[in-house]
Amino acid sequence: MSAVVELAPDYYLTNFRALVDFVVARYERLLSADERQFYRAFRAMDINSQRLYVRLLSRKGVPSSAGALFRLGKLSYVEIDDLTGAADRLVSAGLLLRDPALPLAEILPLYSKAELLASSPTTLPKTLKRQALEQALLERGGDEVDSLGVLLADDAVLAVQGADHFDTFKLCFFGNLRQDLTDYVLRDLGLYRFESYPLDRQHLPFQSRTQVEQHLCYYACLEQLDTAMEEGAEAIVALAEQLPAHSEGDATLHRRLDRLRLTLARQLERLEAFEAADQLYRQCSRPPARERRARIAAQCGEVDVALSLCQEILATPHNEAEQIFAESFGYRTAKRAKRLAGWDQPARYQPPTETVTLPPEPDRVERLAALYLQGGLPPAEVESDQCFYVENCLFNGVLGLYVWDILFSATPGAFFNPFQAAPSDFRTPDFYPMRREAFEVRLAELDNDNLARRVWSNYREKWGIANPLVAWEALSESLLELALARIPPEHWQLLFRRLLNDIEHHRNGLPDLILFPAEGSYELVEVKGPGDRLQQNQRRWLTFFARHQIPHRVLHVEWQQP
Known part of the structure; x- marks a missing residue:
């Protein structure tokens, strides 16, 4: 203790x-x-x-x-x-x-x-x-x-x-x-330990007084948000007009302004001020601005505009979720308008599924499923099947250990102070592009030896230091040993690429369990208890696994009747 x-x-x-x-x-x-x-x-x-x-x-x-x-x-x-x-x-x-x-x-x-x-x-x-x-x-x-x-x-x-x-x-x-x-208090109490990263002036997020004033203006507008939302469309438009201009190169301010404009525009939609909402969405460069514009156009009967926006998204999707929306919404809109030429009904992947009946227990259904998959034994003997409850921790954690130095590298605007568990752009679309070259080099050199060396080195040297991808207590040595030995490097590379390309959305929805059969290899298992259904992010991961021949299945658990 x-x-x-x-x-x-x-x-x-x-x-x-x-x-x-x-x-x-x-x-x-x-x-x-x-x-x-x-x-x-x-x-x-x-x-x-x-x-x-x-x-x-x-x-x-x-x-x-x-x-x-x-x-x-x-x-x-x-x-x-x-x-x-x-x-x-x-x-x-x-x-x-x-x-x-x-x-x-x-x-x-x-x-x-x-x-x-x-x-x-x-x-x-x-x-x-x-x-x-x-x-x-x-x-x-x-x-x-x-x-x-x-x-x-x-x-x-x-x-x-x-x-x-x-x-x-x-x-x-x-x-x-x-x-x-x-954050200072948590550090002083020993609850958080932070990585040491460069904080030299050339990489500081603020480089001019204008930037500082624009961010202060943004927060002054944010304080007025609740009042404007209650007062109605006119107040919302007036608040939007007070927002500061975007500074070239200030990705943080750009993200904040986009997020606030999206919030204001969405409320205008609810108030049926569609023209004003569309104008605000046009000023946003990130999802779901184009999606909302397409929905507004369809609701207003402007089918050509709605379909054109869906085609624009499909030509240059910002992320996977936006692409899936355009495929689905574009098809439904074209079908209603009887203009299906060029629009195919999106295929919905049905993953391999098994249904099992288990006696009800107070433990989590995922842990009961893990015991079932390994024959009721705890994961200890290498000769037996071993199953671990990992959910989103395994692949995120191994990625965090493998790219640790890149994650905390001196990137312009990434670190404001010595007490950050992650760079400020970690959960944004800018995270990967800002470090693209370093990530590409690291992924290109990924093989069994390189992956294991970096993961084990950081696992032992960095244990307990805050990392947004690493849940330390969920990464046991026995789990890591089996995962690094059984999962082929080409699978790690595919998984890492998908995570890095949209880390905000893709770091969730991964399968609950990983099964290591006694005879070798591995399998990812998504567990669904009685009445539970697959979520959209889980379906996207399962579709990805099928596309790349990554072993997986869904296990539905039903309770035995007394």
């Missing part, structure tokens, strides 16, 4: 300093004058003031037009000496604002219901709900409101300043505004 790790009381300050120092060391030329002043002001503070500031900056607080609000009298941190003095120094430095002039409506949420009732100049019913109570206090008006404000002001209110500047630091460090300092 691993030892319990105790973090220092102010671990958060150490992590915050590391973050802002990292950004200044690498991006100072991209920071605005106000952001550089924010950094200098913070770094000039004494340790207790720094602790208090980071504590407050990291907490939610009560939102207001002056910044997140806190009551000084309600703050208590054992590691901070002279909290009031620390607050005074932060106010002097401009990092906190004391008692900002705010409407009473923004101040009331700082206080409990009991405090508001006690502070009211006139008696109010205790049965009032919180919202009704605040509304009643605001409606009193005149001297009563002034009196209430005086009573509430007995406890100093602090408004955190500089949060918008820190957003720029977070963006430069994490590459987004969703993450926080939790």
Whole structure:
């Protein structure tokens, strides 16, 4: 059992300093004058003031037009000496604002219901709900409101300043505004270990201030998304017009803008604002933009446009799912319009299937199926059939071990900070093209010896380090030994190519089990319990196996009746 790790009381300050120092060391030329002043002001503070500031900056607080609000009298941190003095120094430095002039409506949420009732100049019913109570206090008006404000002001209110500047630091460090300092904590607790990869300036994701501003603009638009979606088509179109222009070479921003436009356009579709939706889809270069345009065209009776889009997809498919859609939707659309010339009904592969009846057990159906396939024995004796429950872990894991160095290579824009389990483009269509040459060389040299050498070397040297393809606990040595010995290199190469070409969609849907018969070779087995059916990604994998003579079958399990 691993030892319990105790973090220092102010671990958060150490992590915050590391973050802002990292950004200044690498991006100072991209920071605005106000952001550089924010950094200098913070770094000039004494340790207790720094602790208090980071504590407050990291907490939610009560939102207001002056910044997140806190009551000084309600703050208590054992590691901070002279909290009031620390607050005074932060106010002097401009990092906190004391008692900002705010409407009473923004101040009331700082206080409990009991405090508001006690502070009211006139008696109010205790049965009032919180919202009704605040509304009643605001409606009193005149001297009563002034009196209430005086009573509430007995406890100093602090408004955190500089949060918008820190957003720029977070963006430069994490590459987004969703993450926080939790990754540091997990590292400090020993829950995550990260690979060491280059973070030199020439490969940094942000190379200009314009890029930074465009990403900040994107996140400002993202904050308005829920409101726009609720308000309707006009608000959605207005939000789409606020999106920043795409920067040449900034694939991350391009992906984010595409994703947001797809979300907005899909809602416009639901609202039957088809023309506006189509216009937004036209600005997107990734799936499912062309698919949605084809569906809109067909729904609006524009059969020629719908079929033309399907033909365009078939000529230049972005991924396998898009191609399958075009084949199926194009055929159905042409059939309805009685224009089947040039459109064939897509063939649907039926994999070899076996149905077995097993006694019901509380264990997972896949593990019961594995015991059945190996004759009820655990996978231990080489003479017997051996079956392992691997699902998506085996082929992904061996690929991750085989291309480990390429995965963590110095690729422009791939790494923002030292705490990434994967390059930032890992789950995107850009992942393979950005490393195409290296991957092609590695796949071309794949043979039994080369594969085994690299896999075992990284398995032993990198054990426990985060890798998006490797689930360490699912890769036992006995499983790896059999897989590397039984699966021919041409099969590994085919599997790796398919995974790399669309890693986001293809790393799932692989068969549950791998069977190693006593006489040699191997077989992949997809298990389906009572009432379960094959999913589309599983069907695509099974079709791929059939095309390349990779042994496979589907095992349907039914329960024995009592």
